[in-house]
Amino acid sequence: MQKTIIEVKDLRKDYHVGEVTVHALRKINMQIQEGDFAAIMGTSGSGKSTMLNILGCLDKPTDGTYLLDGVNMADMNKNQLAQLRNSKLGFIFQSYNLLPRTTALENVELPLYYNSKVKSKERKEKAMYALEQVGLADRFHHMPNQLSGGQQQRVAIARSLVNDPVVILADEATGNLDTRTSYEIMELFQKLNDEGKTIAFVTHEEDIARFMKRNIVFRDGLIKTEMTVDKRHNATQLIAELPHESDIDF
Amino acid sequence: MNYINLTKIAINALKRNKFRAILTMLGIIIGVGSVIGMLSIGEGSKKNIQDEISSMGSNMIFVMPGSQRRGGVMMGNSDSKSLTMKDIEQLEKSSQYLSRISPQVSSSGQAIKGNKNWPTSIYGVNTEYLEIRKYELEDGRIFTDKEISSLGKVCLVGKTVVENIFGESVDPVGQTIRFAGIPLKIIGVLKEKGQNGMGMDQDDLIIAPYTTVQRRILAITHIQAIYASSIDEESTDQAIEEIETVLRSQHKLKEGTSDDFEVRSQAEMVQAFSSVSDMLTMLLGAIAGISLLVGGIGIMNIMFVSVTERTKEIGLRMSVGGSGTDILMQFLIEAVILSIFGGIIGIVFGLLISAVATNALNLPFIVMQNAIILSFLVCTAIGVFFGWYPARKAANLNPIDAIRHE
Numbered sequence: 001m002q003k004t005i006i007e008v009k010d011l012r013k014d015y016h017v018g019e020v021t022v023h024a025l026r027k028i029n030m031q032i033q034e035g036d037f038a039a040i041m042g043t044s045g046s047g048k049s050t051m052l053n054i055l056g057c058l059d060k061p062t063d064g065t066y067l068l069d070g071v072n073m074a075d076m077n078k079n080q081l082a083q084l085r086n087s088k089l090g091f092i093f094q095s096y097n098l099l100p101r102t103t104a105l106e107n108v109e110l111p112l113y114y115n116s117k118v119k120s121k122e123r124k125e126k127a128m129y130a131l132e133q134v135g136l137a138d139r140f141h142h143m144p145n146q147l148s149g150g151q152q153q154r155v156a157i158a159r160s161l162v163n164d165p166v167v168i169l170a171d172e173a174t175g176n177l178d179t180r181t182s183y184e185i186m187e188l189f190q191k192l193n194d195e196g197k198t199i200a201f202v203t204h205e206e207d208i209a210r211f212m213k214r215n216i217v218f219r220d221g222l223i224k225t226e227m228t229v230d231k232r233h234n235a236t237q238l239i240a241e242l243p244h245e246s247d248i249d250f
Numbered sequence: 251m252n253y254i255n256l257t258k259i260a261i262n263a264l265k266r267n268k269f270r271a272i273l274t275m276l277g278i279i280i281g282v283g284s285v286i287g288m289l290s291i292g293e294g295s296k297k298n299i300q301d302e303i304s305s306m307g308s309n310m311i312f313v314m315p316g317s318q319r320r321g322g323v324m325m326g327n328s329d330s331k332s333l334t335m336k337d338i339e340q341l342e343k344s345s346q347y348l349s350r351i352s353p354q355v356s357s358s359g360q361a362i363k364g365n366k367n368w369p370t371s372i373y374g375v376n377t378e379y380l381e382i383r384k385y386e387l388e389d390g391r392i393f394t395d396k397e398i399s400s401l402g403k404v405c406l407v408g409k410t411v412v413e414n415i416f417g418e419s420v421d422p423v424g425q426t427i428r429f430a431g432i433p434l435k436i437i438g439v440l441k442e443k444g445q446n447g448m449g450m451d452q453d454d455l456i457i458a459p460y461t462t463v464q465r466r467i468l469a470i471t472h473i474q475a476i477y478a479s480s481i482d483e484e485s486t487d488q489a490i491e492e493i494e495t496v497l498r499s500q501h502k503l504k505e506g507t508s509d510d511f512e513v514r515s516q517a518e519m520v521q522a523f524s525s526v527s528d529m530l531t532m533l534l535g536a537i538a539g540i541s542l543l544v545g546g547i548g549i550m551n552i553m554f555v556s557v558t559e560r561t562k563e564i565g566l567r568m569s570v571g572g573s574g575t576d577i578l579m580q581f582l583i584e585a586v587i588l589s590i591f592g593g594i595i596g597i598v599f600g601l602l603i604s605a606v607a608t609n610a611l612n613l614p615f616i617v618m619q620n621a622i623i624l625s626f627l628v629c630t631a632i633g634v635f636f637g638w639y640p641a642r643k644a645a646n647l648n649p650i651d652a653i654r655h656e
Binding site: 053056058059078079082083085086087091093097099100101102106110111113114115116159163 | 252255256258259262266267563565568570571572573574575576649650653
């Protein structure tokens with residue numbers, strides 16, 4: 001049987017804005033198994049971002065339980081949550097969030113600095129390996145401003161891989177990229193997933209969601225539909241079908 | 251939590267913004283630099299005054315006649331005839347803490363040689379006087395005991411007198427000058443001593459046996475002052491006490507009556523002058539301290555701006571596993587590194603200032619280790635104190651808001 005990485009039961013999240021209570025999440029039940037590649041979809045205001053914050057241990061639910069790799073996050077204090085993020089989660093953001101004036105390698109090393117068990121030699125090795133996985137090993141000494149958007153996002157992906165997390169959480173990871181580059185990033189995600197990585201990917205683009213195994217659609221704080229993707233996109237194939245840049249008439 | 255890693259993180263963060271780091275340090279550099287510079291200049295001028303005063307004599311104690319009461323009338327100090335040679339003899343006999351002792355009688359007038367003359371002072375003393383006042387012979391000899399007992403018409407002259415009466419070319423030893431109508435044969439010349447701390451020319455003098463000055467020139471039987479050296483610096487206080495006891499019993503002063511003499515020591519003079527320059531040093535130091543404070547506030551200011559500017563970075567660090575404490579420590583370490591580095595550069599800068607300034611002002615250059623250690627500690631404290639609040643602000647950021655901050 002597959003291991004359950006994320007298990008959410010009767011989860012609620014309320015926000016208090018002045019005297020009004022906003023029910024961002026009403027009653028969510030979901031599971032993400034090991035090796036899954038799930039899209040968390042929805043329009044803005046659907047609760048998907050709130051869900052991601054809770055999945056990412058950045059926010060606590062008002063009610064309900066969330067087990068991450070068997071650990072109940074309700075029992076954790078702030079410092080333990082930080083450790084949990086460090087050891088079990090990898091984040092990827094829409095705007096890459098690389099440290100400026102810092103080499104790709106050092107950016108990838110960042111999470112390991114917060115893990116006192118990793119020695120400095122090991123840190124470099126792990127970061128180099130992560131950069132290899134995303135195909136940027138030859139650019140390890142480049143600064144973010146010397147890299148294209150797609151390359152920057154690859155560095156960010158390497159950073160999310162470096163601590164060998166149980167799940168990678170991506171937040172609109174292709175939102176700032178053009179179609180070809182988006183597909184290239186999706187190709188990378190599919191490769192990582194094939195290698196066994198569990199990925200939860202927040203997006204509002206249905207096109208992008210079709211690269212994944214499963215789509216979970218949020219609406220008004222509830223899960224509207226949860227379905228397995230049939231006719232799943234294969235990124236490698238789609239890239240090949242894209243018109244060559246030289247074919248485009250300007 | 252791993253402090254080595256956090257320190258590395260902080261150093262890397264500072265490296266990314268070298269220019270800002272230097273600007274932040276500038277306040278501390280100037281602050282510490284001026285503290286070190288001012289204190290060192292102040293200490294230098296104090297040392298200068300102390301040196302000059304101590305060049306006046308070695309562990310010198312001097313006794314002047316004090317006011318006397320005669321039939322209920324208070325007499326002025328200068329009229330007093332309370333000190334006599336008997337006092338000296340008694341002190342020589344019974345003192346344990348005095349190594350040298352000399353009477354002094356003095357008069358001023360014109361020294362005449364041929365058609366040249368020069369206004370100067372003559373001091374009548376014994377042979378121990380030169381060592382008490384740190385005078386040295388350049389040429390010739392000091393007078394003998396026999397010359398003292400026989401009211402010998404001999405004298406030693408200072409460089410200023412030699413220059414004004416004889417000029418460069420003539421050897422004054424063996425020559426005779428007249429002072430107050432008395433011909434005095436020059437048997438020695440004193441080495442040049444220069445001005446003392448109060449700007450007095452210490453080479454403008456004639457030294458003669460006290461008997462000669464006392465009897466031949468002044469025609470008095472008392473002496474005007476006693477000069478003495480204590481055996482060492484530490485025993486100056488005991489020596490003063492001893493002199494007071496001996497002189498009181500010698501003068502048959504009853505208990506309760508006031509002394510008819512005054513004892514002063516070189517140490518007291520040093521103290522009096524030092525207190526002035528101490529105050530100056532404190533004033534300069536206080537002004538410099540304010541600039542150090544302003545430097546500290548500068549650090550706080552920049553750290554605040556930096557926290558706002560780096561909100562997104564903070565959010566990222568939190569999302570990859572940095573706890574609030576990690577963030578707090580990072581910013582605190584950054585502030586401390588800035589202030590310590592600023593402090594070190596400031597110390598070097600301050601020493602440079604004081605080296606240049608003391609050189610220009612002809613003061614001794616003193617490296618004040620205490621001030622350096624103190625300002626180093628103060629810098630670290632400033633870093634912690636002024637870094638704490640911005641660091642706290644950074645640590646308390648909500649990671650969700652921080653990471654989405656634009």
